[in-house]
Amino acid sequence: MANTRCPGCPSGVKGPGKYLCxxxxxxxxxxxxxxxxxxxxGAMARLQDLYRQVANGVPLADIEVTP
Known part of the structure; x- marks a missing residue:
């Protein structure tokens, strides 16, 4: 698997199997x-919640992912 761009920042690269850099x-x-x-x-729902908040411009420090 190759590294891909981090959805949380324009210059970050995340490794395989990682959600963010x-x-x-x-x-x-x-x-x-x-x-x-x-x-x-619920793991997939939590990941989708993270990515939805990132896409909506929520600052990373303000993101809340419910257990």
């Missing part, structure tokens, strides 16, 4: 990062 990942709140690391039912 490291800079953007660490800009999220600890609660959001914890929710996104959870596996199982």
């Amino acid at each position: 490291l800079t953007c990942w660490h800009a999220l709140t600890p609660a959001s990062r914890h929710a996104l690391r959870r596996r199982g039912p």
Whole structure:
């Protein structure tokens, strides 16, 4: 798998299997990062919630991903 552009910033590159580049990942709140690391039912919905908020221009520090 190849690296792809980070949806959270114009110049970032995220690695395979990552949601965001490291800079953007660490800009999220600890609660959001914890929710996104959870596996199982609801994982895809949490990821879609993250990407929807990013696309809507919500600052990374203000993104809330519900567990």
